Amino acid sequence: MAELEARSMTETQLRNLRRQRTKEMRLQLTGFSFMIFLTFMAFGMVALDFNATFIMGIVMLFAFIQVILQFYYFMHMKDKGHEFAKLFMIVGMFFAIAFCVTFIYIVWIGQPI
Numbered sequence: 131m132a133e134l135e136a137r138s139m140t141e142t143q144l145r146n147l148r149r150q151r152t153k154e155m156r157l158q159l160t161g162f163s164f165m166i167f168l169t170f171m172a173f174g175m176v177a178l179d180f181n182a183t184f185i186m187g188i189v190m191l192f193a194f195i196q197v198i199l200q201f202y203y204f205m206h207m208k209d210k211g212h213e214f215a216k217l218f219m220i221v222g223m224f225f226a227i228a229f230c231v232t233f234i235y236i237v238w239i240g241q242p243i
Contacts, residue, residue, distance in 0.1 A: 161203040168192045 139147070172189045201207045207216055 158203050161199050165196050165199055168196060 169192075172192050175185050175188060201219065206212065207219075
């Protein structure tokens with residue numbers, strides 16, 4: 131195995147690294163706070179007995195937003211080097227949405243054969 135080199139960082143590099151990590155942590159906490167807020171909003175709408183179809187659409191929208199935020203912030207999809215994983219996730223989401231739309235049509239909307 132190759133030996134690991136221990137390189138000392140200059141004060142400027144160390145300061146930049148700390149600033150970058152602080153910014154990253156702030157972004158993660160902001161995203162987490164927003165997701166918690168969306169969860170409380172969904173529970174609040176259900177508790178206040180809004181119209182069921184309205185709640186269903188809004189909760190699905192909140193869930194979609196949370197999935198995107200989780201991919202972006204907590205699975206680090208915003209970083210470089212994740213293009214292959216992004217491609218597979220986008221293709222998987224395409225097929226999942228296509229299957230859901232197809233079966234919703236077959237079960238609830240479509241005419242029986």
